[in-house]
Amino acid sequence: MQGDTLQKHARNRVQELPGVILEHPFGAEWDVFKVCGKVFMLLTDITGEPIVIVKADPEDGKALRExxxxxxxxxxxxKEHWITLHPGGDLKKRLVDDLVTESYLLVVENLPYAKRPVDPQTFCRSAQ
Incomplete structure (x- = not known):
């Protein structure tokens, strides 16, 4: 997936997730996506390429990197809890969707029950 497409696709997926806000606490070159004040995805091209950074379970992150x-x-x-998606390779749209969603759910499941915008046990997992 190419860089602009990678970031655009990640943005599109985020728009489907309840309770997400976009902030720029690190400047205009960083798009920081949060749910209930907690970061779950960052987009930037500060590295010279448009990248997507998401939270991942440590075991899953290791397997994905391999x-x-x-x-x-x-x-x-x-480095244990976050992964970076780079453009230009074999990343499929479905994988990007899944990684963005999983990052969101990892954050949501650590929120107090009353603040959770979705049930992390059932949201988007019924078809999996």
Whole structure:
């Protein structure tokens, strides 16, 4: 998936997720997506290419990095809990959708029940 397409697709997926806001706390070159004040996705091209940074379960992140050369440890983030998606390789739209959704759900499941915009156990997981 090419860079602009990668970021555009990630943005489109985020628009389908309840309770998401976009902020720019690190400047205009960083799009920071949050749910209930917690970051779950960042977009930037500060590295010279348009990248997507998402939260991932440590085991899943490790497996993804081993399977896809276009997935690396999270740029400027905790390398165990975040991954970076790079353009130009074999990343499929479905995988990008799944990674954005899973990042969102990882954050939501750590929120107090009363603040959760969705039930992380059932949201988007019934078809999987």
């Amino acid at each position: 399977q896809h050369e276009d997935i690396t440890p999270g740029y400027h983030m905790n």
